Amino acid sequence: MVIDGIEMEEHSGDPGDSIAELLLRIAERDQAAFAGLYDALSSRMFGLILRVLVDRAQSEEVLQEVFLEIWQSASQYSPNKGQGRTWVLTMTHRRAVDRVRSAQASVERDVRIGIRNVGVEFDGVAEDVELRWEGRRVVHALQQLPEKQKEALTLAYYGGYSQREISALTGTPIGTVKTRMRDGLSRLRSKMGVMA
Template sequence: MTDKGSTTPTLLRLLEDVAGGSEPAFESLYEQTVRRVYRVALNVIKNPAMAAEIVQEVYLLVWTSAGKYDSSLGSPQTWILTLAHRRAVDRVRSEQSATERGARHAQEMGALKHDSIDETVHRSLMAETVRRCLSSLTDHQAEAIRLAYYGGLTYVEVAEALNLKVPTAKSRIQSGLTKLRRTLEVEGYDAYSR
């Protein structure tokens, strides 16, 4: 059970076969990625038993929705690790007390009431522009940024997911963000506005 040898083309092929219902492909995909998925879940949830449950949920989701994978949004490994991170974060949130959830919900609802239509439209347009501008980055930079910002992973988790040293992961993210900021400025967005 090792994920050191897993490569994007191999994982992509396996994921395509899983989408077609291949159990052997699913087993191979699982074997090549499970350790990283478990580490991501454990880093977020800090509970080995709950992390194991997250792993089961993630692979059930992979089995049922492999056909929905979009390679333009990142590698198969990025997709799977993002699923794991999101599931783990969701679990942490669901374990919080009802009082904390209620207070957070009330706070979010209050913030939404104060948003103007203009701000909502601006954020939506900005998000679309950022997604488009990600294509100006190298594949390595874009994948690291997607894991960090869309997947919510820390530098350490990004480094683990991409089999990199932490300084290399930080460098990819920071250089990617610098290039992204410049591209956004060319698109007419001031990096520090709003």
């Protein structure tokens, strides 16, 4: 079978199937399969984590945690419930969001008991507030976009999907996905007062 000019083995009719096969082998403690999964998805996973956390060092830590979780819980993956790639990327996103929530909870807890007042630089607090405010502005501006543009941008930047994957997920031609993303980003910049 040929997909996008690439010869695929007949049993892997879905690109996610190869990831599913690796996960099944990892469940049996196959180290070569684990290395194969790392080679296949680590850069996409790291990009997704970095978009959520922004901090490179924390993103590297979370990536390690996700791969440890995959090694320990690959037996819980069931191919009949979804694609392997989706399972891995969902786990990755969940772990990154958990890290953000944990950091926020820690800060809030420390502030409540007054420990954070010692040794905290004003600039760090100001930067945190500014990042949260900017995040809210982005979400608000994103909600004002037409539904199809919002969907494409959300899948790309929050879901970690490529334009080709978005095309497959939505059943939309790749050119249309690219146009929606380009136009959506342009409108987003305009709504936020950012010069292109």
